[in-house]
Amino acid sequence: MNNSWVNSSQASTTDTTAEGGADLHLVLRGPGGVRAQLMRALRDAIGSGRLAPGTRLPPYRTLATDLGIARNTVGDAYAELVEEGWLTARQGSGTHVAPRAEPLGTGPLRAPVRTTLRRPAYDLMPSSPDASAFPRTAWMTSARRAMAAAPHDAFGVGDPRGRLELRQALTEYLARARGVRTAPERIVICAGFAHGLRLLCSLLRGTIAVEAYGLGFHRDVATETGLRTLPLTVDGQGARIEELPATRAGAVLLTPAHQFPTGGPLHHERRAAVVNWARSTGGLVVEDDYDGEFRYDREPVGAVQGLDPERVVYLGSVSKSLSPAMRLGWMVLPGWLVDDVIAAKGTREMWSGVVEQLTLADFIACGSYDRQLRRMRRIYRRRRDQLAATLAQRAPHVRVSGVAAGLHAVLELPPGTEQAALRAARRQGLALEGLAAYRHPDSTMADHDGLVIGFGTPPEHAFANALEALCLALPDGPADR
The missing domain is CATH 3.90.1150.10 (Aspartate Aminotransferase, domain 1)
Known part of the structure; x- marks a missing residue:
């Protein structure tokens, strides 16, 4: 069996007609000689739809070299498939897969019938900001400046906590704008709020208390990681913290700056009460500050985290302030929890892109975020x-x-x-x-x-x-x- 990847960039070094050829994976096997095996492999790839109509095939010399077979064998196979109608060939433009209305294979690889869904005319879901208002020009300015200043090590294997530049910028901004007390070493960058919440919930056990009215995905994330969720009554002053002891929960998830969805802030007496509960029980307060920057008719409400940085995890993101498509969030952690969160995050892959992190760091530092x-x-x-x-x-x-x-x-x-x-x-x-x-x-x-x-x-x-x-x-x- 001959199993080879055909690479167009490799082909271009040996034959000028290879320019524009597609990467192609072929397995030669089964009865018959090499030409018969090659023709069967190409028919299967075309018939299944893996090679789409119009795809340009590698030139004879490139395919022959990579498969370790004679050039004439490839040429004969191409010519015969042209005669059969599988391929088309024209002098100077190479060999292409012939146009077809649909793949010849009609088995399980047939594309499913798509149902066209009517899109709503107006989106009033409380899910995202105005996408048309994204600050493209300012963001690109920060991106260019961040790339010019980025050290070489920014493009290697980095710190799972996230880029130091962004953690430093967030430390200053969150202290100034949200009353958060932290240091860069206590911030972990994550791919949005849900990612951070999932990391945190994976470390918890037993029960987490949540607001009786709240986001379903909060409860879903907790349940998926094995936690039980118990509701706290919500009234005009936020969650009723006096119900916490009866839940026997080890943690509580709140939206204290602007309760979702009912809209009020957590009353200052209840803020103090939830921190006292955490101190006396060893519990953890998880603070979702999803839109704390947007206030209109009231004084700014600072983060609960500022009352006790060792008992509160503060979670934020740019989903409401910039765009949910950015996939950038942050966890401000108690010192004793940082190593466990890093271990849960892992040392590779589940990180936000370095370009976005460096750009956001500059965007905050230069004042564009404000x-x-x-x-x-x-x-x-x-x-x-x-x-x-x-x-x-x-x-x-x-x-x-x-x-x-x-x-x-x-x-x-x-x-x-x-x-x-x-x-x-x-x-x-x-x-x-x-x-x-x-x-x-x-x-x-x-x-x-x-x-x-x-x-x-x-x-x-x-x-x-x-x-x-x-x-x-x-x-x-x-x-x-």
Whole structure:
């Protein structure tokens, strides 16, 4: 059996017609001579769809050299496959796979039938910022500057904690903007928030307490790593910390700056209480600061981590501030937990790209990150005000809450109307979710009907139309009924 990779770059050194040829893996085996084996291998590759119509094959000399067979054998095989209609050949342009409507193989390799799904006209999911507002010019400026200044070792096997340049920039920024107390040695860069949470949960055992209304993927990550999740009641002051001891949990996951999805900050007395709980029990507080930079009508709320850096893990990312596509996040860890997290992360592969890390470090250090946040704060505040004003005029019976900060609002609906409103929203081409989607399945809290509206995602030109469609989907008020 002859098993060879045919490489176009290698071919170009021996034959000028090889330029543009594709990499090709062929296995010669079975009955018959070498020519018959080569023809059968090529038919199989074309018939299965592995060689697509129009693919340029390596020239005779290159394929013969790599397979260790005579050049004339390859030429004869090509010529016969041209006669059979498998290949086409033209003087000066090489040999190509013949065009076909579909692969000849009709077995399990046939491509599945694709169903075209209707995309929503307006995305009001509370999932991401306005993608059109990404600061491309400033980001490219930082990228060029970071690449010019990068040491050679940046492109080798690096530190699993992440690039020191980014950890230093984050240490300064998080202290200044979020009240986080840390050092570069206590920061681990990860591929987004979910990656960091998964690393952390893999080190925990038993039960982790979570907010009764919260992101489902928080619970999913914990469950996938073997943890049990128990809900804490949520009210206007955040999670009810007094319920923690009864859960016998070893850790608690909170969104204290802006509770997701209900929208309020964790009350200062409850912040102190959760830190005291962690100190007295040896427990761990996991702080998700998913959109803490965006605030409008209130004083900045600092991170709980600042109250006790040895009992709180602070998790952040650029998913809301820049883009979820960046896949950049960070864990600010107690000193005693750093080595365990690094061991869980591993020494290779599961790292964020060095180019993105160096670029973000420069982006923060030169002030572009702060400028982008201030710019988006103005835009999102204007959208929030537009949402509130539109609803006050068109649906005054709907109360808007949770809008002092963040990128989403909760529209409180009359009891029993949430599902009808969601169906009406789909008919209007809206993508959004109700409060029920975020409720912990074991929560004993009373159900609250409402819609969770993300006002960050739609581009500027589409926002007014999205609000019009939303108003058409809302249930009528008492007077209308």
